[in-house]
Amino acid sequence: MELIVQGIIKAFELIVTFDPEVLGITWLSLKISGTATFISLFIGVSIGTAVALNNFFGKRFVISLINTGMGLPPVVVGLFVTMLIWRSGPFGFLEILYTPYAMIIAQAIIATPIVMGISLASIQNLPPNLRLQILSLGASRLQMVWILIKEAKLPLLAAVMAGFGGVISEVGASIMVGGNIKGYSRVLTTATVMETGKGNFDIAIALGIILLILAFMINALLTQIQQRQHLR
């Protein structure tokens, strides 16, 4: 109990004093996971929408694959990304192992199926006649897709939240491909693992609390946007 209280006091200290190291770690977490979510948003929404709107052979199989991907274990992603980009791997020439870029790639791979699955379901859940209606009003196919995406933006925001929440709290892949290098690829989750290993439970708790606050703030902001749209 004493340890938890100590941890909370320490967290408060680190936050109000703007501890430069903690601030740097937090900022890096935001940058990496934000970029990864952004990338996954483009790939996930476009492929999700395409699969939802087209009928083709094996569609159900593809949807099953996407849904399975929503539960992609981060460590498995980390393992494969590591093997692809280490020096002797096929993309070794890029020299990006143990860099933030590698972390973005791994996190984007984790987030993309999540975003894809949710956008697929949300586009499929739109009233089927909507498409015909839009087309009959003279919209081009491109315009129709755009309108459908706009119609589904509430669940799509949920997709962003789920994707971001998934990657910012992820540790397995980040530590494998990023290496937890101080001031360079050390993010909130990997730092928490390390501080726990060092026995600095107070700092570990502090980092955990900051992570929770961060996730809460981002989700509160997105929920605000989502619910405001809803009331209109």
Place this chain on the structure above:
Amino acid sequence: MKIFRNSKVIITLMIAALLVAFGTTSVFAAKAAPKQKNIILATTTSTQDTGLLDKLIPIFEKQTGYFVKTIAVGSGQAMKMGEKGEADVMLVHSPDAEKKFIEDGYGINRQLVMHNDFIIVGPGADPAKIKGTKSSAGAMKMIAQTESLFLSRGDNSGTHAKEKTLWKKAAITPAGQKWYQETGLGMGQTLSVAAEKKGYTLADRGTYLSLKKNLGLDILVEGDAALLNIYHVIEVNSAKWPKANAAGAKAFADFIVSKKTQEIIKTFGVDKYGSPLFFPDAGKKVEDLGK
């Protein structure tokens, strides 16, 4: 051609995504040093968990302009990285495995850096009554005979390698025994597990000292010559791996055995723990250690 038109949309979006990705990632570009400036240092968890590297690396980077990527894993894994050419330089403590590593031609210039010692720690109640035993192998035997819980790292780290040699010396095969559990975790976490389960474990003194306050484990056996924990620096053989940063590896090795660095190692931890965590040994012979 429904699909065709749709795929056009997708391609446009994908290109947009790529552009955005490159645009935003360039934020990091300012921080990333030029390619040959990067050194990958594969090392054991103990050098990181004690905070030693956090102190040394910034000094090295400032002096030389290199950028060090420290990957803290067990010694076994660190050498695996070296074998595959995924690391440039290693700071490890698993002498037998290191010798083999050099013999197999994976590494060059193995140099003695520092030492501290291993200790056998356990609950104060000491069910195997090993406290004060002079021989570490004897203590291990007593733990086995009384079937007292022993926590092993089980991760091919330097500590795990040392533990295995001690079992061998005691002529005991602990694997599969009920009282023998492998954590597969780092030293710090294994100590925590031992503390929670009131078991014995082998630990390096540095990590134990830095964690002591939360543990409630006592040092029961120490001072045996067999318990020396010796750290070497090894450069990856660039003849085998042309991609390895040979110049950077050499610069780091030179730095860590330099007089100035050895002075820092000598006093590291004294202010916090009352005694140093490592003893600098550059230029000495392994046979002379601990005397």
